[in-house]
Amino acid sequence: MQTGINWRVKDQVIVITGASKGIGLATAQVLAARGARVALLARNRDALNDAVAAIGGERALGIAADVSDRTALAAAFDQVVAQWGRIDGLVNNVGFPFARRIEDVPEDEARRIFDLNFFSTLFACQLAIPQLRKTGGGRIVNLSSASVRHENEFAHMAMYSSAKAAVDHFTAELRSEVKGDGIMVTLFSPGAVATGSIANFDPAVLPGAMAAWLEKGPKFDGAAQPEAIGEAIAACFELPPGVAVEFMEVRPNMPMPKLLENEWEGETKQ
Numbered sequence: 597m598q599t600g601i602n603w604r605v606k607d608q609v610i611v612i613t614g615a616s617k618g619i620g621l622a623t624a625q626v627l628a629a630r631g632a633r634v635a636l637l638a639r640n641r642d643a644l645n646d647a648v649a650a651i652g653g654e655r656a657l658g659i660a661a662d663v664s665d666r667t668a669l670a671a672a673f674d675q676v677v678a679q680w681g682r683i684d685g686l687v688n689n690v691g692f693p694f695a696r697r698i699e700d701v702p703e704d705e706a707r708r709i710f711d712l713n714f715f716s717t718l719f720a721c722q723l724a725i726p727q728l729r730k731t732g733g734g735r736i737v738n739l740s741s742a743s744v745r746h747e748n749e750f751a752h753m754a755m756y757s758s759a760k761a762a763v764d765h766f767t768a769e770l771r772s773e774v775k776g777d778g779i780m781v782t783l784f785s786p787g788a789v790a791t792g793s794i795a796n797f798d799p800a801v802l803p804g805a806m807a808a809w810l811e812k813g814p815k816f817d818g819a820a821q822p823e824a825i826g827e828a829i830a831a832c833f834e835l836p837p838g839v840a841v842e843f844m845e846v847r848p849n850m851p852m853p854k855l856l857e858n859e860w861e862g863e864t865k866q
Contacts, residue, residue, distance in 0.1 A: 606631030608684035616643035618791035620689040622826030628655040664711040683727035695805040713759035733778025742787040751808035780840035787847030788819040794857035818848035
């Protein structure tokens with residue numbers, strides 16, 4: 597980490613969803629190191645406690661909440677304002693990938709995918725906008741996925757990619773609506789990242805998805821580490837007021853044999 601830099605994000609209050617691990621935690625760590633105060637929202641209280649301890653309680657606040665539940669999310673935002681008096685930025689990081697053939701997706705899973713990957717972003721933006729207006733503007737960064745634009749990220753990801761494609765269009769409309777309030781909106785699209793998301797997948801469908809993925813070729817562009825993505829997201833907060841990164845896609849560029857995430861160890865750090 598560079599020293600002696602007057603970071604623009606210093607002393608800002610940034611809310612980050614899905615922040616107990618992976619990209620969200622990495623982003624929180626970078627922003628806090630630059631002097632921001634970060635509110636970490638996630639469901640796992642123990643993981644949040646560990647994350648806050650790693651960052652430091654003077655800069656981090658952990659709030660256990662299901663961010664797809666608007667009522668719970670509103671209470672979390674109220675807690676942030678009660679703690680620090682304001683909100684200057686929001687990172688909608690929640691992403692919950694699933695792989696399953698379209699014809700086999702059960703209704704409850706389809707709804708849960710959209711709850712987590714789209715509606716959590718909608719609700720957080722709705723709650724953040726009035727707070728950002730009070731401070732004269734701010735920044736919202738919504739995380740999409742490179743799977744919206746690159747079919748070789750994995751196979752059988754139609755529902756997840758569709759939910760993230762909804763985030764893409766929603767973010768474009770949001771940018772137009774709030775630009776006059778001084779609120780800058782970024783669509784951030786990460787490629788494959790080593791975050792442990794393989795644990796979300798139904799192990800019964802993984803062999804079929806893997807076989808379909810291999811049909812597209814034996815290699816893919818690799819996987820980035822969360823810290824690299826966190827640095828890139830934090831950079832979106834370092835522009836002058838009135839200037840925004842409208843779209844950023846950060847993908848690995850280190851071709852490697854196609855493996856499941858639990859087999860990536862060593863391959864992603866070449």
